[in-house]
Amino acid sequence: MNNRRNFLVSALATTIGFAALPFKSLGKMMHDKPTPLPSLKGKKILFTYGGWDGHEPEKFVDFLVPWLKEEGAEVTLSNTLESYTNKTLMASTDLIIQIFTMSQITKEQEAGLLEAIKAGTGIAGWHGGLCDAFRNNTEYQYMTGGQWVSHPGDVIDYRVTITDHEDAVTHGLNDFTMTSEQYYMHVDPNVKVLATTQFNGAVDSWIDGCVIPVAWKKTYGKGRVFYTSLGHNLNHITARQEAITLLKLGIRWASASKYEPTERWVNPVYRSL
DSSP states (O other): OHHHHHHHHHHHHHHHHHHHSOHHHHHHHHOOSOOOOOOOTTOEEEEEEEEOGGGOHHHHHHHHHHHHHHTTOEEEEESSGGGGGOHHHHHHOSEEEEEEETOOOOHHHHHHHHHHHHHTOEEEEEHHHHHTSOTTOHHHHHHHSEEEEEOTTSEEEEEEEEOOSSSTTTTTOOOEEEEEEOOEEEEOTTSEEEEEEEOOOSSSGGGTTOEEEEEEEEEETTEEEEEEOOOSSHHHHHTOHHHHHHHHHHHHHHTTTTTSOOOOOOOOTTTTO
16 A cells, blocks of 8 residues: 555655656756658759859859758759849749859849748758858848858867757757858847857957857748858868768758748847846
């Protein structure tokens, strides 16, 4: 009888303990692993490349396209922004990968790009190829969520901190060091930040301790947007497997705008101030 009573007391205590847990904690216990990332199989990808040669657009094409095809993607290459005005092409595209640093885009080209993303085409990019592409186009920057402004010290050693270990893009990734340009960026304070970097003020003393996002995700209309600032050139990013993994997983995530529900990405930094 005592054994039965002890068992009931223990079971009741366990039940009360679970009930006392916040709903978020219960959800975390029940779902330790994030939702699997989408496959690229059958996805139609438009890979646009050009702009400043210093960011090695052609080398990135040669590096990424074989992987994209191995994953089952159908890749269309374009070295002109005029592709964005092709309504048939844009409507059939699942994902745009863009590397076009310090370039000029016409109103028609920009409109074609932004309309496609609003309608559900995803976009992914890195470094200046996405977030220093069109400095005069604020609506484009509204879409990307950020714009490069400086890289104090040029190529230096710096640390990348993974800030969201529950997101499928960064799940399982650890903090790592980079030898490259540490991008100081102006960033939409509502994007879902996945990784950050802290500046030490060695070059510009007034930014000592400043923390800037390295990778984030958001949406623009129905389209998914993924960005990582890593990758000044191909050697810089291939030297760190974590940087390559981050880029590839971000590409996979951004490819699914048309096939998966819209994620809640808004994470306002200033909400509690």
